[in-house]
Each structure stands twice: as structure tokens, then as C-alpha cells.
Amino acid sequence: MSLRCFLFPMLAFVCLIDIGYAKPARQETERNDNISNTPFSVKDSISLQIKTYEGILDELQQRPVENKSMASLLTQLGNLYFKSENYPKAIDAYIKSIVLREYNQFRNESRSTDVAWIMIEVGNSLYRLHDFGLAEYVYTMALRVFATQADEPGIITTCNNIGLCKLNAGHPKQALPVFLKTLEISKKNPVLNYRYVSTIYVGMSYNAIGDYKNAISMFRTLNGIDLGKDEEDLRNFMLIQLGDTYFNAGENDSAVSVYRKLVFSETGLVDSYYKTNAATRLARFYLDEGNDAEAMKLALEAERTLKFVEMTSVQNTVNELLYELYKKQGDYRKALAYLELYEKGQELVNQRELQTFVADYNRKLDRISMGLEFSKIQAQRNQALSEKQHQKTLSVFLVALAFLLLIMLLTGKGFESRIQLLQEHIKSYATYEKAIMAFLLAIYFIAFFFFFMPSGKSFSFHDSGFIKRIVPGMMAYVIVGFFSFIFYGIRSTRSKEHSNYNYYIYLFISAYIGAVTALVLLVFASGELSFNVILSIALAVLASFIFPFYLFLLVVENLVIKHYESMSQTLNNDIDQIKQIYTPQQKTVTIQSEKTTGKLTFFVADLVAVEAQGNYCMFYLSENGSVSKKILHTTMKSLEEQLAEFSNIIRCHKSFMINIHQISKVSGNSRGYLLHFSEDTESIPVSRGYQKEVMSLVRSFRDGIS
Known part of the structure; x- marks a missing residue:
């Protein structure tokens, strides 16, 4: 009995250290055919034994029977469930067996250690379910029983299992002292198996810490120990750990050599699991x-x-490998088949979670008189469920964040112009409209954090009253408002020429850090804080900021685009009317340079546009079906004065003047509208400051010639 229980946690750990590769089983068509041809599969054998024991237990429950027989059958049924990897049912069977043994008639000397060994089986099942904290607690309770009975094999087993829980929970430095102490105890025991396995665990701890030299040294000390053929599994287990350590140390050739000994063993003593x-x-x-x-x-x-x-x-590890290999070879049919089976297996693993049965076995544990601290077990359960909920919330935010960041990546060009568009649009609002917007933003923040506010391990906002649930949203809104007030106060002191749209980035970062800090402090004051909660808060605040900003930006851009399209259509109609009724006058004009004796003479009708280039102006003139360029030392201000008598020449931009009758069409977008010309001239933008003036001048010119 002791040796069997001693080996269980070792096999459990081998499975768990491979969790990065280990996946649920799959079955494909060819394999099903082979299995059907065998007389009996292992799975069928275990299933038949389970059904047999379940049937016997059902019969025994219908009539009086000695409780000792029932307890023994429950223990064996739990072992079968364990072998079939149905750990929740295994725990249920073990707990029933413990209850019968603890509260009924057999009061012999071996009672306490029998119960302790079954508790180890409960811990092993929890261990396989990755609930290392609760498994360690169960092992500790079993250790107390073994210590009172001076049961050295039980003490060694439970100490090693406690160390494994710490190791798999990511605390190798805490596990190492436990294993070293257990190794000292094992050396005093005449059974070599205890010393052998304790040495392996010490080596595994060194490996996890990163001390590969000591880890390899520990494993090599076991080469001279002969356990015999019956205990060959322990040696295979050690070789697996040695190979892993070689890989971690970068000694790939040594690792390959060790693994090939297991795969291509000539002795035939390598168990299928290790092979x-x-x-x-x-x-x-x-x-x-x-x-x-x-x-x-x-x-x-x-x-x-x-x-x-x-x-x-x-099995699922193999499925994953074969999927990758067939996909790499281009055999997508087989790759898809293995992928489907891998996903089915992964789904099977996910279904074997502690939450499906923890409430049931907690209720049964109430009948055990071993002083179990049920409040701690309940806290462990609540913590596990809370962390799972945090992970679900975190996944939702990560998806939303990835989507929003994608939008930012695709639309990141022209940041300043888009911010300017929003700024000018908001400025156009009346005071009452800005108040309505501020009110709606407050409702948004309150509603967002009402439903999506992360919680601590020991405190959940979702379980609080209405007032407490709206506090996070109100805090976020107040902080955003505070930093916005400070931001606009500082910005209003600067001239428009010195306007820098990086201020908006500073506002965003400041408000973001302030909101995250405030909400983290709120959770800290309300309950226990963890890294997952902090990360969830950071993502939640980021999503709460980005979502309304981009939604409002898209709405404003859509409205502005429609506005400019409407303006463009109106201008196109006006220009079409001008072309139909206006005949350009063949009048010449001479433009004098401001600081030189240079001058430029041209027909007004031939002028397409003028572009400012520092202290010079580039003139685009239409001559014989083509556009020529002339440059003159003058300014746009001087040029406006010299061309003021010509109503068809207007200013549309701080850097451009254009001739109305040369425009061929007008097009609009979110940044304004563009003027296109029939000749070989690039489109010229109409800046926001001149948009209304251009429309008015074009309309006045049309009315003046009609």
C-alpha cells in the first residue's frame, strides 16, 4: 500500500511537468480500426472494472453490510477513477471511504494511517487538477497523522508531495529545503526507493531554480544504485528529469542521448509512459x-x-506534434484531422476542473473529525473561482484592446488633423450641448465600471450594493474631468501658433495613470490585491478610454464627411454655372517684386493658381494647353493687394490663391475639400479657415456674372 501511494505523486509530477506539451487523448480512424481488432483495450478494461464496482456498491447500499467492506470498495473505485483520469469522481469516492473509516466501527491501530494514505490519494487527485494549494493542505493534514504514528514511509511520502506542490506552484526555492530535509530522513531508511526518489526531487528543484550543475550532479549520483527490475520505473523517471535538465543547460547532445536510451531501450523494461x-x-x-x-x-x-x-x-501531445508536422509537409487533410482531435482533447482537459465538484466534496468533508479548517478550504475555492472570473474578464478586454489597437494602427496617420477636427467640432457646440455631452460621458463611465470593474480575491464589487458599484465609474470620470480642466487651463495660456497636439497625448497618459492608480487603491482598500487584478484594472481603464474616443471620432468624421460632400456638391454646381455663362477677359496684369526689380506679366485668364514658397511665389499659368511655372520674389499679402480688383482670384489657403474659372471640380473628405483643375496641376486643398469664405466668394462671383 505504501509503495503504491508513494509512486502516485511521482507519476503525477511527471505528467504535470510536461503540461506544456501534454494534451488530452485523441482517436483517428486508422487507430479505431486497430483498437477494435484487439481483444480488449486498457480503457475498456478500466471502464468495465468501474461499472462492476459501481454495481456492487449499489447492491450493498440496498441491504445492511459491514462498513469496512463498503469503505474498501470505495477506495478501490477511487483508484480506478484515478487511473481513468476522472479525478473529481476519484475524490468523491475517496472522501466517502474516509467518512466510513473515520466514523464507524473499526477502531484498530492501523485506522489513522489508513485514513492518511487515502487522504494522500485525495491530494494526488487535486494535484492532477493543478490545485496545488489545496493539495498541499490535504498532504499537510495527512503528515500530521503520520507524525503522530511515527510512520516514516508516510512522512517521507507526504513531505515529498508537499515539496512537489510548492515546486509546481512556481516556488522552487521553497520546495528545495523540503526535499533536502526529506532526503536526510530517507538516507536513514533501509529502503533505497525513498532515497532514490528524494534525490530526484532535489535535482528537479535545482533544475527549476536554474542551478543545472547541481541538478545534473544529483541525478548522476543515482547511477550506482541498483533498484532491480521491479522498480525500473523510478530509473526511467530519473532519466526523463536528467534529459530535461540537459536541455535546459544547453547540452542538447547529452539530452538526446538520454531520451534515445528510453525510446530505443534494448532491455524492454521501459514503461510506455516514459517511452x-x-x-x-x-x-x-x-x-x-x-x-x-x-x-x-x-x-x-x-x-x-x-x-x-x-x-x-x-496522447494530445502527440496529436499536436503530428498536426504541426503534417501542416509543415503540406498534407492539410491529415493536419486538420489531428488538429480537430487535439482540440477535442483540450476541451476534455478543460472540463476536468475543480469547480464542478468542489462544493460537493466540501460538504462531505464536514463529516470528517480531523480538524480540517473548512473556512480555509472555502477561501481556496473562492479564490480559484475569482481568479477564473478575472481571467475571463481579462480575455474579453484583451480581445477588445487588440481590436482597438488594430484600428489605431490602420488610422494612425494624420493624428494631429483628426484631433483638430474633433477640437473644432466640439468648439462648435453650444454651452448646453457641451453640458449634455459631459453628462453622457459621466453615465458612460459609471455604467462601464458598474459591469466591468475587476475585484480582489477576497472582495467583489459585483456583490456590493448599488452605491458602491457606481463609485469606480464616478472616480474615473472625476479624474478625467480634473486632468482635462488642468490641461485646457494650461493650453489656453499658449498662443495658437504654439499649439502642440502632443498635449492631448499628455492628457491621455496623465488621466490614464490617475484613473488606474485611484481604482487600484480603491480595490486595495476594499480587499486583497493581486497582479491579475491590477492588470485587469489597467486593461479596463484603457478600454474605457479608447472606446468612446474612437466611437466619437468615427461619428464626427462621418458627419464632417457628409457636410463636406454637401459643400462640394454645392460648389460644383456653382462652378458649372460659372463655366456656362462666364467668358474670361483677355486682360493682362503685371506683378511687381517687393524687393527686386523683377516683374511678371500674364493674362489673368491664364492664371491657374499661385503657391507661396517662403519669400517667393510660384505662378501656375495655362499656356497653349499646358501649365508653366514662373517664380517671383513676393509675398501672398502683396499679391492679394495687387490682384484685389479681380473677383475670380481668391485665397483658399495660407499658401494658395486660385482662379475660380480654372476649377474643374471639387471633392470633399474628413479633412476638408480639394480643388481640382483641368490642366496638369495637382489638387489644391481648402483649409478650414477659408472654407466658408471660399464658398461665399464663389457664390458672389456666380451671382455677379449672372
Whole structure:
């Protein structure tokens, strides 16, 4: 009994350290055919045994029976559930067995240690479900029982299991002292297995810490220990850990050599579990190295081995490898088949969560008189469920954030012009309209954080009253308003010429940091704080800021585009009327240079546009069907004065003047509208400051000639 329970946590840890590769089992058509031809599969055998025990238990419950028989059957049923990887049912069966043994008639000397060994099985099941905190607590309770009975094998087993929980929870430095102490105890025991496995765990801790030299040294000390053929699994387990350490240390050749010994063992004593684990590790290595042929060979070898043994996690690792290999080869039909089976297996793993049964076995544990601290168990459960909810919320925000960042990436060009567009649009609002906008923004922040405010582990805003739930949104709104007030106060002191739209970035960053800090402090004051909560708050605040900004920007741009399209259509109509009724006069004009004796003479009708270029002006003149360029030392202000008598020549931009009758058409977009010309001249923009003036001048010119 003790040796079996001693090996369980070791096998559990081997499975868990491979969790990066380990996935649920799959079945494909060819494999189903092979299995159907075998007399009996392992899975079918375990299923039949489970049904048999369940049937016997149902019969025993219908008539009086000795409780000891019932407890023994429940323990064996729990072992079968464990082998079939149905850990929730295994825990349920073990708990029932503990209850019967603890509260009924058998009061012999072995009672306490029997219960403790079954508690180890409960811990092993929790361990497989990755609930290392609760598993460690159960192991600690079992350790207390073994300590009172001076049961050295039980003490060694539970101490090693506690160390494994710390190791898998990401605390190797806490696990190392536990394993070193256990190794000291094991050396005093005549059974070599205890010393052997404790040494392995010490090596694994050094490996996790990054001290590969000591880890390899610990594993090598085991080479001279002969455990015999019956305990060959322990040696295979050690070789798996040694190979992993070699890989981590960068000694790939040594790692490959160790794994190949397991895969191609000549003794035939390598268990299927270790053989397939070594094969999948080698396949992954060769795939990363570009040796696809060797990787495929090893992956298929692992798949063939798995036909005769039920190992869900390793099977799914093989599925993932074969999917990647067939996809790389271009065989998409097989790749898709393996991908579907991999996803089914992953779904199966996800379904085996602690939350589906934790409430049930907590209720049964109430009947155990071993002083279990049920409040702590409940807190562990609440923490697990809370963290899962945080992860779900975090996933939603990550998706929303990725989508919004994509929009930012695609529309990031022209940031200043878009900000200017928003600024001018908001300035056009009346005072009451700005008040309505501020009120709607307050409602938005309150509603957003009412539904999406992350919570601490021991405190949830969703369980609070209405007033407390609206506090985060009100805080965020007040902080945004405060920084906006400060921002506009500083900006109003600067002249328009010195306007810098980077101020808006500073406003965003300041308001963002302020809101995140305030909400983090609010959660900290209300309950326990964790990194996941801080990250969730940061993402929630970011999403709450970006979403209304881009939504408002898109709405404003859409309205402005429609406005400019309407203006463009009106200008096009006016220009068409001008072309129909206006005949350009062949009148010449001479433009004098301001600071030189230079001058330029041309027909007014031939002038297309004038462009300011520093202290010079470029004249675009239409001559014989083509456009020529003339440059003159003068300014736009002087030029306006010299051309003031010609109503068809107007200013449309601080850098451009144009001839109305030369315009061929007008087009509009979110930044304004453009003037196009029939000759070989680039389009000229109409700046926002001149838009109304241009429309008025064009209309006046049309009315003046009609």
C-alpha cells in the first residue's frame, strides 16, 4: 500500500511537468480500426472494472453490510477513477471511504494511517487538477497523522508531495529545503526507493531554480544504485528529469542521448509512459531543429505505443506534434484531422476542473473529525473561482484592446488633423450641448465600471450594493474631468501658433495613470490585491478610454464627411454655372517684386493658381494647353493687394490663391475639400479657415456674372 501511494505523486509530477506539451487523448480512424481488432483495450478494461464496482456498491447500499467492506470498495473505485483520469469522481469516492473509516466501527491501530494514505490519494487527485494549494493542505493534514504514528514511509511520502506542490506552484526555492530535509530522513531508511526518489526531487528543484550543475550532479549520483527490475520505473523517471535538465543547460547532445536510451531501450523494461514522453520530447527537439523526418518517425512511434495504453495528456501531445508536422509537409487533410482531435482533447482537459465538484466534496468533508479548517478550504475555492472570473474578464478586454489597437494602427496617420477636427467640432457646440455631452460621458463611465470593474480575491464589487458599484465609474470620470480642466487651463495660456497636439497625448497618459492608480487603491482598500487584478484594472481603464474616443471620432468624421460632400456638391454646381455663362477677359496684369526689380506679366485668364514658397511665389499659368511655372520674389499679402480688383482670384489657403474659372471640380473628405483643375496641376486643398469664405466668394462671383 505504501509503495503504491508513494509512486502516485511521482507519476503525477511527471505528467504535470510536461503540461506544456501534454494534451488530452485523441482517436483517428486508422487507430479505431486497430483498437477494435484487439481483444480488449486498457480503457475498456478500466471502464468495465468501474461499472462492476459501481454495481456492487449499489447492491450493498440496498441491504445492511459491514462498513469496512463498503469503505474498501470505495477506495478501490477511487483508484480506478484515478487511473481513468476522472479525478473529481476519484475524490468523491475517496472522501466517502474516509467518512466510513473515520466514523464507524473499526477502531484498530492501523485506522489513522489508513485514513492518511487515502487522504494522500485525495491530494494526488487535486494535484492532477493543478490545485496545488489545496493539495498541499490535504498532504499537510495527512503528515500530521503520520507524525503522530511515527510512520516514516508516510512522512517521507507526504513531505515529498508537499515539496512537489510548492515546486509546481512556481516556488522552487521553497520546495528545495523540503526535499533536502526529506532526503536526510530517507538516507536513514533501509529502503533505497525513498532515497532514490528524494534525490530526484532535489535535482528537479535545482533544475527549476536554474542551478543545472547541481541538478545534473544529483541525478548522476543515482547511477550506482541498483533498484532491480521491479522498480525500473523510478530509473526511467530519473532519466526523463536528467534529459530535461540537459536541455535546459544547453547540452542538447547529452539530452538526446538520454531520451534515445528510453525510446530505443534494448532491455524492454521501459514503461510506455516514459517511452512516449521521451519520444515526444525528441520529436519536438528535431522539429525545432528542422529534422522533420526524424521528428515524424518519433511522433508516429509514440502514437503506436499509445494504442495499448490510456494516457490522455501524452496522447494530445502527440496529436499536436503530428498536426504541426503534417501542416509543415503540406498534407492539410491529415493536419486538420489531428488538429480537430487535439482540440477535442483540450476541451476534455478543460472540463476536468475543480469547480464542478468542489462544493460537493466540501460538504462531505464536514463529516470528517480531523480538524480540517473548512473556512480555509472555502477561501481556496473562492479564490480559484475569482481568479477564473478575472481571467475571463481579462480575455474579453484583451480581445477588445487588440481590436482597438488594430484600428489605431490602420488610422494612425494624420493624428494631429483628426484631433483638430474633433477640437473644432466640439468648439462648435453650444454651452448646453457641451453640458449634455459631459453628462453622457459621466453615465458612460459609471455604467462601464458598474459591469466591468475587476475585484480582489477576497472582495467583489459585483456583490456590493448599488452605491458602491457606481463609485469606480464616478472616480474615473472625476479624474478625467480634473486632468482635462488642468490641461485646457494650461493650453489656453499658449498662443495658437504654439499649439502642440502632443498635449492631448499628455492628457491621455496623465488621466490614464490617475484613473488606474485611484481604482487600484480603491480595490486595495476594499480587499486583497493581486497582479491579475491590477492588470485587469489597467486593461479596463484603457478600454474605457479608447472606446468612446474612437466611437466619437468615427461619428464626427462621418458627419464632417457628409457636410463636406454637401459643400462640394454645392460648389460644383456653382462652378458649372460659372463655366456656362462666364467668358474670361483677355486682360493682362503685371506683378511687381517687393524687393527686386523683377516683374511678371500674364493674362489673368491664364492664371491657374499661385503657391507661396517662403519669400517667393510660384505662378501656375495655362499656356497653349499646358501649365508653366514662373517664380517671383513676393509675398501672398502683396499679391492679394495687387490682384484685389479681380473677383475670380481668391485665397483658399495660407499658401494658395486660385482662379475660380480654372476649377474643374471639387471633392470633399474628413479633412476638408480639394480643388481640382483641368490642366496638369495637382489638387489644391481648402483649409478650414477659408472654407466658408471660399464658398461665399464663389457664390458672389456666380451671382455677379449672372
